[in-house]
Amino acid sequence: MGRSPCCEKEHTNKGAWTKEEDERLINYIKAHGEGCWRSLPKAAGLLRCGKSCRLRWINYLRPDLKRGNFTEEEDELIINLHSLLGNKWSLIAGRLPGRTDNEIKNYWNTHIKRKLFSRGIDPQTHRPLNAAPTNTTSTSTSTCSGNHNTNNNSNSNKSQLEFQAISMPLTTVLPELFMNNLNCNASFKSRTNSTDDSNSSSGATDEELHTGINLELSISQPNPFQTSSIKMKEWKQQQLSRTQAVCLRCHLGFNSQACSCIPMTTTISTTDNLQRYYGPLDL
DNA sequence: AAGCCATGCAACCGCGTGTAG
């Protein structure tokens, strides 16, 4: 099946946007709001394709964009998030207010990669450059395994790990995940060991050291009907009867502190491939 | 001053996903 073009190429401008085009786009979105990108160009009197308008608005014209250099804190946050999420630029951008996925992607490729190389860290794996390669598809069922499968083969291994926005804040849990993880901990550990001496000497716990990241991400059981004949309705019912979302924080043993999760009431078999994200403590 | 090269970034392209009919 052929794919219809998103616009009539011969009647659209390409390349850099002019000031007039920017103004037209801004004025139109101010008046009518975002959305319906396909019909927007015509309505706004622009000889551009909808995709181009969307990109221009999101990456450049949006009023809430933060312009200017990245701060050191943003650098570190991007590195940490990338070690966890891989090249999921939109997810990373979601954690950096005022920054766009495109901007972060460019910044990563032009600055941070070099920075990590200079630290002796492989920017793709976040492991030391001279470290022996690890077989991430082996018996490890960790979060990081999924992450790096995503890096290396982003389309074929999506079922390894799925992040879904359900109910599980991971404020301090995920950093612990890759602190404990066999494959992902190198960069994070080396940094906390080498540069956070002041913190460790002051008696801060590991958890306290990494509270800077608030991913607010959730990990849920992968949606199996993508790979099997199970119907969505049936699957949803299974999910409901099986358990509420499982709090990774509790499962990892941090539930001594305040946690708003719903207690897990159902025993879940570790042979269930939907439980992969338990890796670090289940090993 | 001119040419070359490296870098940074805006923009494009192709594909995946979700959804409505």
Place this chain on the structure above:
DNA sequence: GCTACACGCGGTTGCATGGCT
């Protein structure tokens, strides 16, 4: 279940700019 459509994402390209020779 199939198809078409709209949108969003990640990878890549190409141009503008600055530094160096």
